[in-house]
Amino acid sequence: MGSPSETPANPYAAAGVDTAAGDLAVELMKSAVRRTHGPEVLGGVGGFAGLFDATALRAYTKPLLATSTDGVGTKVAIAQAIDKHDTIGQDLVGMVVDDIVVVGAKPLFMTDYIACGKVFPQRIADIVRGIAEGCAATGTALVGGETAEHPGLLGVNDYDVAGAATGIVEADKVLGAERVRAGDVVLALASSGLHANGYSLVRHIVARAGLQYGGHAADFGSSWGEVLLEPTRLYTSPLLRLIADTGDAVHALSHVTGGGIAANLARVLPRGSWVDVDRSTWSPSPVFRVLADLGDLDLAATEGTWNLGVGFLAVVAADRAEAAASALGAEGIETWQVGVVSDGPLPDGDFEQGAKGVDGGAVRLVGSYQDGAK
Structure with a gap:
């Protein structure tokens, strides 16, 4: 057993996880995420859970919630190959939010998840900025997300993205x-x-x-x-x-x-x-x-x-x-x-x-x- 002097100051960092880099990534993406927020979004960026005011649902006679989840698949390998990460986020919104409109639903909010081998703050911010821009274009609030660093499981430059969204449609207006x-x-x-x-x-x-x-x-x-x-x-x-x-x-x-x-x-x-x-x-x-x-x-x-x-x-x-x-x-x-x-x-x-x-x-x-x- 090592002596106290041999113990790393930050054992998590020594294991390959840089929480400071994660915090910087959040700072870099904050303004883009906030631009997707209307008055229905409460609590801002960085909470354990996103909050969405559902008061407007009272205007529906029989509101149905629609939900969808998806990823971008191996298209991310091409983004990684040329170090260009600012469009993958729009792909994610397209794969997730455009599934909701199939039943005639209006999207309300979305969350995202990014798993990576190492957090490069600017790269993560580029990905999330693309997600936020896609959300803004579809009228969807980006209310939360997670970036998880998985050293030893994913390569240093590897990452994958996924997301989930929720929308609403009147029961007698469902398409199909x-x-x-x-x-x-x-x-x-x-x-x-x-x-x-x-x-x-x-x-x-x-x-x-x-x-x-x-x-x-x-x-x-x-x-x-x-x-x-x-x-x-x-x-x-x-x-x-x-x-x-x-x-x-x-x-x-x-x-x-x-x-x-x-x-x-x-x-x-x-x-x-x-x-x-x-x-x-x-x-x-x-x-x-x-x-x-x-x-x-x-x-x-x-x-x-x-x-x-x-x-x-x-x-x-x-x-x-x-x-x-x-x-x-x-x-x-x-x-x-x-x-x-x-x-x-x-x-x-x-x-x-x-x-x-x-x-x-x-x-x-x-x-x-x-x-x-x-």
């Missing part, structure tokens, strides 16, 4: 399969790129091609890392405005994440219904074509992995589809019709029927993608 009818139009909302799904395939392709994330991507005029870190488009605010402005025209929404277009649309369709999604109505973004070519893959082979240019799908009443597409276009989101819901006999073919435990409708992609830019 129950509202969908034959003849409804399916609208596609353009993605900003890969968003935050399918990066294990992306990284596999890049590695096999012998590319470096810091290397120049001739097709895009920037580094590969910058191209692949294009942040996830945020749909929550435009979709909530669309729902508010069109009454009951929006029947269901689908967030195109893991599983691709067909599987995610099938989840929000009623049993017995089906949709043919027409590939000829759009051209997948260049990033998908270039990656598929590098991997010697047909685009169709990636449809269960990547969004291929469609980040969200909206199922709307046929007589309001044109107005809905126009409204979303005015918000800067290219929107177009890709299919129509049918409840007739299911044609022969390879359909996705439900997904992720949901016994929903059937969807398949038909036709060929456009060659040029849409």
